[in-house]
Amino acid sequence: MIRPPFPTCFLQWGIPMRERTSGRTVGGFRNVFLQGPAVTLLLLWMLVPLGMTLWFSFQRYNLINPMISGFAGWDNYTYLLTDPALWTAMGNTLLLVGWVLAISVIGGTLLAVLFQQEFFGRGIARLLVIAPFFVMPTVGALVWKNMLMHPVNGVFAWLSDLLGLPVIDWFSSMPLTSIIIIVAWQWMPFALLILLTAIQSLDDDQVEAARMDGAGPLAIFWFITLPHLKRAISVVIMIEMIFLLTIFAEIFVTTSGGPGLASTNLAYFIYIRALLDFDVGGASAGGVIAIILANIVAIFLIRTVAKNLET
Amino acid sequence: MATLQLNNIVKDFGGTQVIKGVDLEVKDREFVVFVGPSGCGKSTLMRMIAGLESTTSGEIAIDGQRVNEVGPADRGLAMVFQSYALYPHMTVEDNMGFSLRLAKVPRAERREKVLAAARILQLEPLLDRKPRALSGGQRQRVAIGRAIVRNPSIFLFDEPLSNLDAALRVQMRIELARLHEELDATMIYVTHDQIEAMTMADKIVVLQDGVVEQIGSPMELYHHPRNRFVAGFIGSPKMNFLEVEVRGADAEGVDVALPGGDCRVPVAGDGVSAGDTLTLGIRPEHLVLDEAGPLTGRIQVIERLGGVTSLYLEHGDSEWILVADGNVAHRVHDEVRFTFDPACAHLFTADGLALAHLTRHPLADIDRKENRASSASDGR
Numbered sequence: 059m060i061r062p063p064f065p066t067c068f069l070q071w072g073i074p075m076r077e078r079t080s081g082r083t084v085g086g087f088r089n090v091f092l093q094g095p096a097v098t099l100l101l102l103w104m105l106v107p108l109g110m111t112l113w114f115s116f117q118r119y120n121l122i123n124p125m126i127s128g129f130a131g132w133d134n135y136t137y138l139l140t141d142p143a144l145w146t147a148m149g150n151t152l153l154l155v156g157w158v159l160a161i162s163v164i165g166g167t168l169l170a171v172l173f174q175q176e177f178f179g180r181g182i183a184r185l186l187v188i189a190p191f192f193v194m195p196t197v198g199a200l201v202w203k204n205m206l207m208h209p210v211n212g213v214f215a216w217l218s219d220l221l222g223l224p225v226i227d228w229f230s231s232m233p234l235t236s237i238i239i240i241v242a243w244q245w246m247p248f249a250l251l252i253l254l255t256a257i258q259s260l261d262d263d264q265v266e267a268a269r270m271d272g273a274g275p276l277a278i279f280w281f282i283t284l285p286h287l288k289r290a291i292s293v294v295i296m297i298e299m300i301f302l303l304t305i306f307a308e309i310f311v312t313t314s315g316g317p318g319l320a321s322t323n324l325a326y327f328i329y330i331r332a333l334l335d336f337d338v339g340g341a342s343a344g345g346v347i348a349i350i351l352a353n354i355v356a357i358f359l360i361r362t363v364a365k366n367l368e369t
Numbered sequence: 370m371a372t373l374q375l376n377n378i379v380k381d382f383g384g385t386q387v388i389k390g391v392d393l394e395v396k397d398r399e400f401v402v403f404v405g406p407s408g409c410g411k412s413t414l415m416r417m418i419a420g421l422e423s424t425t426s427g428e429i430a431i432d433g434q435r436v437n438e439v440g441p442a443d444r445g446l447a448m449v450f451q452s453y454a455l456y457p458h459m460t461v462e463d464n465m466g467f468s469l470r471l472a473k474v475p476r477a478e479r480r481e482k483v484l485a486a487a488r489i490l491q492l493e494p495l496l497d498r499k500p501r502a503l504s505g506g507q508r509q510r511v512a513i514g515r516a517i518v519r520n521p522s523i524f525l526f527d528e529p530l531s532n533l534d535a536a537l538r539v540q541m542r543i544e545l546a547r548l549h550e551e552l553d554a555t556m557i558y559v560t561h562d563q564i565e566a567m568t569m570a571d572k573i574v575v576l577q578d579g580v581v582e583q584i585g586s587p588m589e590l591y592h593h594p595r596n597r598f599v600a601g602f603i604g605s606p607k608m609n610f611l612e613v614e615v616r617g618a619d620a621e622g623v624d625v626a627l628p629g630g631d632c633r634v635p636v637a638g639d640g641v642s643a644g645d646t647l648t649l650g651i652r653p654e655h656l657v658l659d660e661a662g663p664l665t666g667r668i669q670v671i672e673r674l675g676g677v678t679s680l681y682l683e684h685g686d687s688e689w690i691l692v693a694d695g696n697v698a699h700r701v702h703d704e705v706r707f708t709f710d711p712a713c714a715h716l717f718t719a720d721g722l723a724l725a726h727l728t729r730h731p732l733a734d735i736d737r738k739e740n741r742a743s744s745a746s747d748g749r
Contacts, residue, residue, distance in 0.1 A: 261452065261454065263450045263451075263452045263453075263454035264454045264455075264456060266421050266441075266448075266450070266454065267448070267450060267454035267455075267456075267515075268456070268467070269421065269440075269441050269442060270419065270421070270441050270442060270446070270447065270448050270468075271442065271467050271468035271471060271515075271519070272442035272443075272468050272471045272472060273442075273467075273471055277471055281456070281467070282456065285456075285457075285458040286457075286458075288458075
């Protein structure tokens with residue numbers, strides 16, 4: 059019913075089609091028949107929810123009051139776009155995506171360099187550092203909520219108590235920051251994984267040539283490793299951004315978007331509209347806005363990534 | 370510019386000795402080539418000189434100063450890698466000027482030095498390109514340019530030509546020789562290609578299993594190999610070896626038995642007595658087709674190269690390679706007779722050491738510089 063802003067269907071945008079050099083013929087009836095089922099299934103999968111969302115966004119449709127019905131025109135959209143809550147949610151979405159990207163990419167790069175070094179127990183350490191990525195978002199968020207950030211039982215509270223510092227009630231005093239920390243914890247291993255494999259493909263000779271040229275560890279990182287990782291970093295940013303725009307579970311199990319709207323992002327905002335306010339029409343309009351937003355981001359991003367991948 | 374001394378250098382990789390005590394003296398402005406089969410330790414030895422690999426024991430000295438503990442950047446060396454190891458995201462100019470940039474040389478001065486190096490290598494039109502837009506030979510020249518810009522006391526080349534095609538390799542070989550003369554620098558060069566070694570070196574170091582087998586000028590190695598390994602390694606096609614029995618020996622020569630009669634090889638026969646078994650070594654190009662020759666063989670394979678023809682002969686269980694004139698009309702399975710000048714033959718004892726020739730080959734001590742145009746003009 060409500061389509062998440064998940065623009066996988068636009069992934070091929072901006073990437074120029076390549077001609078086949080193998081000399082094989084492309085097209086013809088046989089290919090249509092072979093590809094038909096898969097393409098049809100994908101189209102249905104994508105178009106039906108999208109069409110329904112669009113349809114509902116122009117309807118008056120409330121789940122608890124069947125009397126509210128009929129064509130709404132642009133009402134759902136005007137109502138939504140004039141609602142300050144939408145802009146708060148959008149601002150929160152951008153903050154969340156931006157900060158998590160910054161933390162996971164910078165932290166992931168540094169960790170990748172660290173875990174590339176030889177040290178005792180590196181295999182186990184690598185496994186452990188990647189582990190958060192395999193924890194379900196709900197479970198991870200609950201662990202953070204009840205065992206780490208809890209103002210009474212949490213490890214952080216115990217730590218600040220130990221140091222004689224005031225205890226922070228994370229989710230009420232800095233809700234968005236807390237969520238950023240949790241999501242960054244989950245996504246840093248992903249960045250690390252991709253960047254670590256990229257770093258392993260760095261030519262040893264290049265590093266040695268740089269050493270002969272007089273480069274210290276910092277200069278090697280800055281002039282050799284980082285440029286080599288450029289492509290992998292842009293891939294990480296693209297993939298993470300697609301997923302971070304739709305963060306939901308972490309918010310749902312920790313702050314429920316609160317206090318007020320302090321930690322409500324776009325996905326959570328649509329959820330509030332649809333399933334707490336029972337306003338399907340308004341939620342659908344929010345969904346359409348989210349789709350448009352995600353695709354604007356995706357087009358720009360894929361353009362830059364495609365340019366990066368070419369070189 | 371610089372000299373280099375290696376004193377009993379040892380490299381130990383977790384229990385396996387890769388370099389087993391190498392002594393070497395490289396003189397100023399000398400072109401020294403390390404050759405040897407794969408895995409003989411020649412690249413490791415070079416990397417130890419460069420400082421990329423630590424030295425387990427022994428001493429490396431540049432200009433008499435011990436440098437074992439000095440980092441690779443501070444030894445004043447520059448290295449050209451087999452893979453070129455250019456920085457792919459930098460232009461040719463930035464690649465060449467990278468060391469100067471790290472040394473915080475002002476931009477104008479940096480550009481001047483890069484331009485000077487580019488002029489030597491004819492790289493000026495390529496300065497703004499990225500390495501991926503260059504051909505193999507151009508990349509090679511950039512890698513060399515990067516070394517020149519550093520103005521090192523010693524150049525190290527690690528199989529620099531092995532990624533180039535045959536024609537380009539010949540051209541780069543000549544270019545490198547020209548460069549050596551122009552820069553007047555000490556150069557150390559690792560290769561497994563003996564043609565590169567023979568054509569460029571003042572001094573060849575033949576390595577096997579981490580041990581130096583022989584050090585000498587190319588002609589010395591060719592005419593006076595110290596042992597059977599060097600004799601077989603230097604020269605192409607490989608030297609022929611035949612087990613022979615000694616008929617008699619004295620200080621004036623050794624008489625050995627050949628299938629078609631005895632033959633006297635003019636080597637010092639001290640310590641050899643009749644009845645001993647020695648190995649006779651004779652190069653394919655020193656075997657001569659001769660209807661009255663003492664040796665016979667049946668042709669197995671003929672390789673015609675135009676100028677010369679290689680004949681692969683079989684006689685009993687011994688195999689011979691014979692390099693004959695390009696115009697020989699023989700066919701496969703023909704029976705041919707051949708002979709050789711005993712003065713060109715070598716004799717090796719059972720433990721592989723060569724018996725010393727009584728007369729030294731006149732070209733054995735030739736200076737490589739006498740092969741070059743520039744020294745001829747100096748002499749005028």
